Amino acid sequence: MKIKYFKIPKTKTGKLILILFVIFVLGGIFTQFLYEPLFEWYTGVKNGKLTYDSSIKLTDEEFNSLSKELTYQDRLQRAEEMTKNEKDPFTRKVKMEMLMNTPSFIHQTKFNHIKYFRDAGIRQYKGPETCLKCHEDITVRHADGSTTKVNTLDDIINSVHFQFQRRAAGFSTYGFDGKQVNENTRPIPVGKIDRACGIPGSFSWTGWADLIKTKPDSLHGKTLLRSEGCGQCHIGGNYQPATEDMMPFGNVPESAKEGIDCLICHSQTYDMNEKYVIKDNVGLRWNEDRSMKAAMTVTKPTNTNCLYCHQHNFGGDTYSGNVAAHNLGYKNPRILHAGAKRGMPFSPEEDVHAAAGVQCLDCHVPEGHKIPRGTKGTDLVANDLPNKSVACENCHTSAPHTKNELERVILNGHVARVACETCHIPYLRDDNVVLRDWVHPTYNKEEGMYVYTDILKSGKPDIGFNYFWYNGNGTFLAGALGNNPNKSDRYDPLMDQMTNITNPEALLEIKTNVKNDFNMNDEQALKYMQAVTNTLSQLSSGMVAEREKDITEHLTSISNLGDSKIYPFKLFNAYMYEDMSNQGPFGAMILPFDYPTYYETGNTLEAMKTAIKNPIIKRMYQYPFKKYMMDDFMRYFGVKTWSDVYPIDNKGNLRNIQPHWMRQFGTLMLNHSIKKEGLACASCHSPNGILDFKKLGYSAERIKDLTHLKELKYFKTNTKEVKVTKVNSKKIILSKR
Amino acid sequence: MKKFIFTLNAVIILSLHIFPNSKKPSAEEFNQQCFRCHSMATLGYKDESSGIIKSLAVLPHDFYNSNHKELECIDCHSRDFTTFPHPAKLKTENLYCLYCHKDEPKFQKYHFQSIESEFKQSVHYKKMGDKFTCFDCHDPHSFKINARVNRDVKETVLYDNHICLKCHDNTSTIKDLSGQLLPTLNVSHSWLPHIDLHWKSVRCIDCHTSPNAPGVSHLILPKDQAVKNCVECHSKNSILLQSLYKFQTKQERDREGFINAVILNNSYVIGATRNYYLNLLSFIIFGIVLVALSVHGILRWKSHKGNLDEK
Structure with missing residues (x-):
């Protein structure tokens, strides 16, 4: 059977x-x-086992001598302090030597991990796995004083520092359709991961890690491989950003978790020379410092750690105080980017808080590995703690001025309408880039490669940055939203000051630069300038009308929310290729560049074509992605639906592509490089002051009052000894107290 | 001729003085001069001795919605404030509500005199003396008579409690003022069930003042004399009827008639129905229901028994 x-x-x-x-x-x-x-x-994402050459096992002797070396300065200082009363120099020397070699003295150091490693027999740093041996869980303290216990790895994997995206609500960004990003709608992943940006000229998938062949003059024809890409500043160590986290399901693969660079944030001896692009069997990725030395100096993050990466957006790569920029890599040195993203370094020379030793985390108070960036923001950057405030008044209160009896009251009065930054960031550094032309690169002999052309750099008000009403919200394309508290419709920056350049000094500088850099004659230069000095000239009249309609219908009510204050904003615009099938009244989808092609050949069209052949860009133009996120993304962008016409046709030719300036300037918040001396009254309250009261929406009568204040003369004592910095056709007067 | 012109000039100048531009500026126009600075919401300074931020702001919106909206600033403040910078001697300007409010017949109904005597006996005055003034609780620039006109008791509670909580909700402020580190309000009131509900529904002064005042009592009692017995509120003769609900009851009586007001009163808050006949009525209805139920039960039992017998 x-x-x-x-x-x-x-x-x-x-x-x-x-x-x-x-x-x-x-x-x-x-x-x-x-x-x-x-x-x-x-x-097209790749994954593989991640190994690092700097992860070397030490012998006990090596470990001991290294621990002595790392604690030497600390021990010396303490020994000097303890023996300071010893008058006889030789006796003191002997005493100090004894002290410094006493075991308990060696153990009492700020680097307490040396002792932990010694006791646990750890002689090799293997990445997260080593850290997690002890730190599997951490206790997170929240703003309300409550605590929770979380899994450390999950905490970091779900942080913006790893993901560069947020799928939940919590953006201070409003689409041009009037909808707050991810609020009361199907949420889509948004953040640095999928935001094409004109400053780096690419985005994180197409420009993660690249090796560029350069021919610097100094090498007389020899080739130097250089590292480039967004990955250098991000804590994931694998072959691309955390793409898996963008999808409806799926998780970061285990191998990618191995790449997390704990030490760049926690080690006090992290060697930035270990940050360079390496090539292995799978592809290109960024190397990390996984030496035992770096691991032995683990502490809570200090300013040094944050600034390894963040000085890049504050002071810029070529700022002399950028530590990372002096340690470009033992191999394939990283490319430095001229033209600072904001031109406001966080350094003792430039910022009063940095000079006072204030730590980044004093204001950006973290909860576990989630770090707040404040409740305000114009740029589309994901925020781990969107409701946690990071603000001047958290320490300085609403009455920050304390010196002169008459003056402090009036200055404090300004706090309701004028942000602290408006007076206390009177200027930016000169290399703050305002206009960047990616389409017409120039050959840099010193670097031996083609680089973008910055046609306007300035740290002056009205040129490098300008003043806008701001209620903490921004548009999908980084435009500050807000309105004069008189709620008039006279203030309309998206049709006015965010779309044009009228400052004569700026116009002259652009013209000079364009003529020199591109060998243009007067006529050509003027034609070139038209588009960038009046960005709306790039739109058809129908589009302009649609734009006005969108602003009135969708954005005015958002601008009128809350209490706006006048804030300074860095201005930025870029000339890039755009996919014109996806154009709306506020701009079109900008297309990225492939870095090697761009830097090596200067053939920008080819560089763009190479970049958009990247599988993930191709997928963007296909059905599932269109439905999953691109349609929603473009609605925020002011484009009804995402056109899935791929910009390369079947024969391999480009289609519907044009170079353009963005239809309005991006406005980026300025919060660092705070100066102790703020602007003096007359900097704004004079007929030729740096605030354009008319454009800020004041009535003619009020402007007359504001520019001819009869009380001003009583504040003269403070402007008598002013340091006048001629940085502008309009002059800034710094108050000297 | 010259002489004539001179005389004419003199006449014109003189007449301008005697008959000044006939249109006197309105209070609002006059105040505008002060509001040029004082409308700044954050106008103020950190007081050097206490560290507390002293606000010098008067928000026009609040002022023109307050009871004092018709006044010119210099009706209360010295005329010397019209010069800028303000003369230093004005720092000691000492204003007192009763300068205006004492003898004026139209203010009689507000009982300012008894408020003054209550205040003098209150714990604030006893402990702090002249350092404690009316203005520590009542901002004359936004003062709006509240309990008397507000129909919504909860709003009255919110408005009034805010006055107390400005200082009392902050242990460091209290320490600066009294020199004592006192427990937080939630701790000192932990005996009270449903603290949050009480916060929202009862004013601090309902328990912390002596209730026998003609208006809103200003006799703030020391804490050991405060009401701590639930029944004093949650009963037929709730003291809240003398204070918090006084004006509401009166208003409703005027509006809806005595009977309606008594029946429709928000009686749950106080905890017991205060109408004898309603009580009686509910007892009668309860009795009838009880009788009906027992009759029904007996009948069911009887018929069931009958059925069994038949089988």
Whole structure:
């Protein structure tokens, strides 16, 4: 008799159970074994085992001598302090030597991990796995004083520093359709991961890690490989950003978690020379410092740690105080980017808080590995703690001025309408880039490569930065939203001052630069300038009308929310290729550049074409991505639906592509490089002051009052000894107290 | 001729003085001069001795919605404030509500005199003396008579409690003022069930003042004399009817008639129905229901028994 091992059940319930069981098993097989390879095939992401040459096992002797070396300064200082009363110099020397070699004295150091490693026998740093041995969980203290225990790895994996995106609500950004990003709608992943940006000229997938062949003059024709890409500043160490986290399901693969660079934030001896691009069997990725030395000096993050990366957006790569920029890599040195993103370094020379030793985390008070960036923001950057405030008044209160009895009251009065930064960031550094032309690169002999051309750099008010009403919200394309508290419709920056350049000094500088850099004659230069000095001239009249309609219908009510104050904003515009199939009244989808092609050949069209052949860009133009996120993304952008016409046709030719300036300047918040001396009254309250009261929406009568204050003369004592900095056709007067 | 012109000039100048530009500026126009600075919401300074931020702001919106909206600033403040910078001697300017409010017949109904005597017996005055003034609780620039006109008791509670909480919700302020580190309000009131509900529904002064005042009591009692017995509020003769609900009851009586007001009163808050006939009525209804139920039960039992017998 034949034995039946399997019998299809006859009853309905039986069949149902069987079907569910099969689905369960197939689903399990899919998620466990098939999803990852399918996902990698579809998106082009790569994963593999991550190893680092700097992770070397030390012998006990090496460990001991290293620990002595690392604590030397600390021990010396303490020994000097303890023996300071010893008058005889030789006795003191002997005493100090004894003290410094006493075991307990060696152990009492700020680098307490040396002792932990010694006791636990840890002689090799292997990345997160070493840290997690002890720090599997951490206790997170929240703003209200409560605490929770979280898994450390999950905490960091779900932080913006790892993901560069946020799928939940919590953006201070409003789409041009009037909808707050991810609020009361199907949320989509948004953040640095999918935001093409004109400052780096690329975005994180197409420009993660690249090796560029350069021919610097100093090497007389020899080639120097240089490292470039967004990955250098991000804590993930694998071959691309955390793409898996963008998808409806799927998680970061285990191998990617191995790449997390704990030490760049926690080590006090992290060697930035270990940050360079390496090539292995799988592809290109960024190297890390995984030396035992770096691990032995682990502490809570200090300013040095934050500034390894963040000085890049504050002072810029070429700022002399940028520590990372002096340690470009033992191999394939990193490319430095001229033209600072903001031109406001956080350094003792430039910022009063840095000079006072204030730590980044004193204001940006973290909760575990989630770090707040404040409740305000114009740029589309994801925020781990969107409701946690980071603000001057948290320490300085609403009555920050304390010196002169008459003056302090009036100055404090300004706090309701004028942000602290407006007076206390009177200027930026001169290399603050305002206009960047990516389409017409120039060959830099010293660097031996083609670089973008910055046609306007300035740290002066009205040129490098300007003043806007701001209620903490921004548009999808980094425009400050707000309105004069008189709620008039006279203030309309998206049709006016965010779309044009009228400052004569700026116009002259652009013209000079354009003529010199591009060898243009007067006529050509003027034609070139038209688009950038009047960005709306790039739109058809129909588009301009639509733009006005969108602003009135969708943005005015948002600008009128809350209490606006006048804030300074860095201005920025870029000339880039755009996909004109996806154009709206506020701009079109900008297209990224492939860095090697760009820097090596200067052929910008080819560089763009190479970049958009990247699988993930191709997928953006296909059905699932269109439905999953691009349609929503473009709605915020002011474009009804995402056109999935891929910019390269079947024959390999480009289509619907034009170079353009963005239709309005981006406005980026300025919060660092705070000066102790603020602007003096007359800097604004004079007929030729740096605030354009008319453009700020004041009535003619009020402007007359504000520019001819009869009380001003009583404040003259303070402007008598002023340091007048001629940085502008309009002059800034710094008050000297 | 010259002489004539001179005389004419003199006449004109003189007449301008005697008949000044006939249109006197309105209070609002006059105040505008002060509001040029004082409308700045953050106008103020950190007081050197206490470290507390002293606000010098008067928000025009609040002022023109306050009871004092018709006044010119210099009706209360010295005329010397019209010069800028303000003369230093004005720092000691000492204003007192009763300078205006004492003898004027139209203010009689507000009982300012009894408020003054209550205040003098209150714990604030006893402990702090002249350092404590009316203005520490009542900002004359936004003062709006509240309990008397507000129909919504909860709003009255919110407005009034805010006055107390300005100082009392902050242990460091209290320490600066009294020299004592006192427990937080939630701790000192932890005996009270449903603290948050009480905060929202009862004014601090309802328990912390002596209730026998003609208006809103200003006799703030020391803490050991405050009401701590639930029944004093949650009863037929709730003291809240003398204070918090006084004006509401009166208003409703005027509006809806005595009977309606008594029946429709928000009686749950106080905890007991205060109408004898309603009580009686509910007892009667309860009795009838009880009787009906027992009759029904007996009948069911009887018929069931009958059915069994038949079988």
